[in-house]
Amino acid sequence: MRERWAEVRRGGRYLLIGLPTAVATMLVLPVLAVCALPAVACGLRSTVFYRIPAGLRRWAEWHRRRAAASLGISIPARPAVPLPSQGVRTRWRLLLDDAETARDLRWTLWQVAIGVPLGLLALACVGGAVFPLVGAPLWWVFPAEEPQRFIGVPVTGWSGALAMGATQAVVAGAVSWWAVPWLARRHARGCLAVLAPSAEERLTDRIGELAQSRAGVLDAHAAELRRIERDLHDGTQARLVAIAMRLGLARESLPGGADALARLLKEAHEGAEEAMTELRDVVRTIYPPILADRGLAGAVSALAARAGIPVEVELGELGRLPAAVETCTYFIVAEALTNAAKHSGAGRVLVRVARRDDRLLIEVTDDGRGGADESSGTGLAGVRHRAAALDGTVLVSSPPSGPTTITAELPCAS
Known part of the structure; x- marks a missing residue:
């Protein structure tokens, strides 16, 4: 019960604040149109016009954060509007190509078309529950020819005022109890959906992220191959060369008659040289040293x-x-x-x-x-x-x- 009451209060506050902000949002498109005229007249160099999308981005982002808070979720912030200091064509190209700017304009239409009706519904629900509590005791202030009405029934006495007022408050309260949280969730989810990237844009961004990560992995792999090549060239290969030289010297220093030992040393010497040849081939296939040189x-x-x-x-x-x-x-x-x-x-x-x-x-x-x-x-x-x-x-x-x-x-x- 307490949690539901908190949802009603939170949803009502969200929708009632959204009503005047939705009405204010109706001014965005006329302001953009008015500011676009001097931008064209000044050779597309008006700095005021380029600030309007930045302000709209902040306005939409504020509503986006409110919607996320109403749903109890966390969302990452969207990037700010790019505003280069020079280059008129660059400015226009950035504004026209920026997908976030297109979503801001789309959200403006959505906020006016959805925010105003839902805000009025919330106002009717909440007002219908609160007004009888204030208006019922004041039934006698209204003239007899135009009496106060509760649930469409004229009130002419205290009994009718209390009975009809309580009935309207209960009915409106029940409707608010059920409808206000639902309307708030629908509005918040719609706001987040309108300002969220489309499936194609998310896929494109993901492809870009994967391409960057793959490039990083390939660079790291290439660096690791260079390290392995250096280690093999400067370490293992050098030791094999030293072993081959020692075996060659041992063969030359053998006394006469040691044929069996000479044969073994010869095989070991040839095996070391073959290992060096294979190692050089492996090094070249891992990372060609000539690229580094x-x-x-x-x-x-x-x-x-x-x-x-x-x-x-x-x-x-x-x-x-x-x-x-x-x-x-x-x-x-x-x-x-x-x-x-x-x-x-x-x-x-x-x-x-x-x-x-x-x-x-x-x-x-x-x-x-x-x-x-x-x-x-x-x-x-x-x-x-x-x-x-x-x-x-x-x-x-x-x-x-x-x-x-x-x-x-x-x-x-x-």
């Missing part, structure tokens, strides 16, 4: 120099690229050059790497016989998987008579 441009040039066939390299302005993008580009070019040298019979290869806004374009073209088939090996499939991990794309064009062109696009926005 010479950057992407130098690494691509080095790949072209040792490709085994003539390779022409065209590099555009690359700028600063994420480590994951550089690594993926290196392996794409390396795989494409390896395929061209081994399978295409090409006499010349052209490698182009250029940046276009937030995309990195990699194009490798050879004049070989063509007919490259992704299903016949894992090379091209691996290239496609590497690019897909960065949300990139790979297109392979290889007609039977050639040429073969591998085109990859990688997002490289930092």
